[in-house]
Amino acid sequence: MATVIFKRETDYDVGKIYDSLVEMIEIGGLSDKIKYGERILLKPNLLAARTPDSAVTTHPAVVEAVAKIVLDYSAIPIIGDSPGGAIRGTQRVLKNTGMLKISEKLGIETISLEAKSAIQIKLPDGKILHISKIINEVDGIINIAKLKTHSLVLMTLTVKNLYGLIPGFRKAEYHKIYPTPPKFARLVAELYSAVKDNLKFSVLDGIVGMDGNGPSSGQAHKFGLLALSDNPPALDFEIENIAGLKSHSPIMKELIKRNLVPQYEVKWLGEKIENFKNFKIPSNWYLYLAPAFLTKFLGKLVQVAPDVVDSKCIHCGDCMHSCPVDAITMIIEKTSPKFDYSKCIRCLCCHEICPTKAIIFKKSILAKFIK
Numbered sequence: 001m002a003t004v005i006f007k008r009e010t011d012y013d014v015g016k017i018y019d020s021l022v023e024m025i026e027i028g029g030l031s032d033k034i035k036y037g038e039r040i041l042l043k044p045n046l047l048a049a050r051t052p053d054s055a056v057t058t059h060p061a062v063v064e065a066v067a068k069i070v071l072d073y074s075a076i077p078i079i080g081d082s083p084g085g086a087i088r089g090t091q092r093v094l095k096n097t098g099m100l101k102i103s104e105k106l107g108i109e110t111i112s113l114e115a116k117s118a119i120q121i122k123l124p125d126g127k128i129l130h131i132s133k134i135i136n137e138v139d140g141i142i143n144i145a146k147l148k149t150h151s152l153v154l155m156t157l158t159v160k161n162l163y164g165l166i167p168g169f170r171k172a173e174y175h176k177i178y179p180t181p182p183k184f185a186r187l188v189a190e191l192y193s194a195v196k197d198n199l200k201f202s203v204l205d206g207i208v209g210m211d212g213n214g215p216s217s218g219q220a221h222k223f224g225l226l227a228l229s230d231n232p233p234a235l236d237f238e239i240e241n242i243a244g245l246k247s248h249s250p251i252m253k254e255l256i257k258r259n260l261v262p263q264y265e266v267k268w269l270g271e272k273i274e275n276f277k278n279f280k281i282p283s284n285w286y287l288y289l290a291p292a293f294l295t296k297f298l299g300k301l302v303q304v305a306p307d308v309v310d311s312k313c314i315h316c317g318d319c320m321h322s323c324p325v326d327a328i329t330m331i332i333e334k335t336s337p338k339f340d341y342s343k344c345i346r347c348l349c350c351h352e353i354c355p356t357k358a359i360i361f362k363k364s365i366l367a368k369f370i371k
């Protein structure tokens with residue numbers, strides 16, 4: 001049976017987080033997961049070049065605590081991800097998120113999954129899933145996710161964090177191939193099935209996470225929670241329960257359909273958190289949660305589309321580069337983006353990548369009434 005372990009943790013004190021994780025690993029019976037001399041990929045959420053206080057990326061204190069534990073076993077930790085923000089340089093992402101500091105302090109390697117070639121896996125629909133070759137070059141992965149809401153798939157937790165194992169531009173390409181939340185969830189479930197045997201265990205940084213219009217434009221929310229499990233779907237299932245979602249996220253629904261959420265036991269170290277207070281889902285999700293017959297009947301009258309707040313835009317061009325269907329035009333350093341809504345597939349990659357929260361959801365008149 002899988003085990004999910006939670007501990008209330010209210011600040012980013014590396015020493016305290018280290019002690020908590022050591023205890024959680026022991027209680028979870030995972031002490032033999034890391035072996036002498038193994039090369040282990042630490043896979044944080046490094047979505048973009050944002051500082052730790054923005055709650056967009058896994059906090060460096062959590063990554064540092066995990067790295068120290070790996071070093072205790074005389075194993076070799078390597079920090080790596082394929083950031084969405086790689087279009088502006090992986091080094092910048094590693095620096096701003098605090099990963100380079102950890103690397104220098106502990107003398108450990110950081111790698112860019114962009115620079116790695118990919119292995120190819122044939123999916124049931126005949127399409128090819130590309131996963132960074134790193135998974136075959138290390139002895140295992142410790143998945144270190146951030147607790148956040150997600151405007152496309154409602155929540156991003158430990159299973160969705162594995163999406164960063166897909167190198168670079170292909171991530172945006174898959175949004176084009178699998179544009180709706182259920183289709184995208186099927187891809188994530190395929191990815192999880194392909195890499196689950198490479199995982200040592202998963203850690204979730206919910207000390208300060210994000211709610212509202214996540215994964216990058218929401219509000220930092222102090223959940224006060226650190227979690228660890230040998231089974232990512234079990235951990236995510238339990239978090240969605242604590243969040244009190246009316247309906248599970250598309251990724252969770254897909255995992256349940258595929259029998260990938262096992263029986264599991266939950267252990268709380270210390271005080272239990274029954275539910276997240278004032279938890280806000282992304283504003284566009286009220287539409288997805290409305291009765292299907294209603295949204296189908298009203299069709300395009302209840303749509304949500306990206307729009308820009310000109311005063312917040314710094315004309316960086318990241319949104320244009322992230323769009324998988326070339327629905328954005330602009331002159332970099334001069335103008336704000338313009339959207340071609342006849343091309344836009346509502347993948348919300350532009351919203352996810354914008355460094356200034358300048359991209360918002362424009363709701364059609366009827367959509368404004370659904371909440």
Ligand code: SF4
Nearest residue numbers: 323344345347348350
């Ligand atoms: S404009 Fe934004 S939401 Fe529309 S397809 Fe492009 S990236 Fe996706």
Ligand code: SF4
Nearest residue numbers: 313314316317319354
């Ligand atoms: S909307 Fe955001 S991502 Fe797009 S150019 Fe402006 S600041 Fe950059």
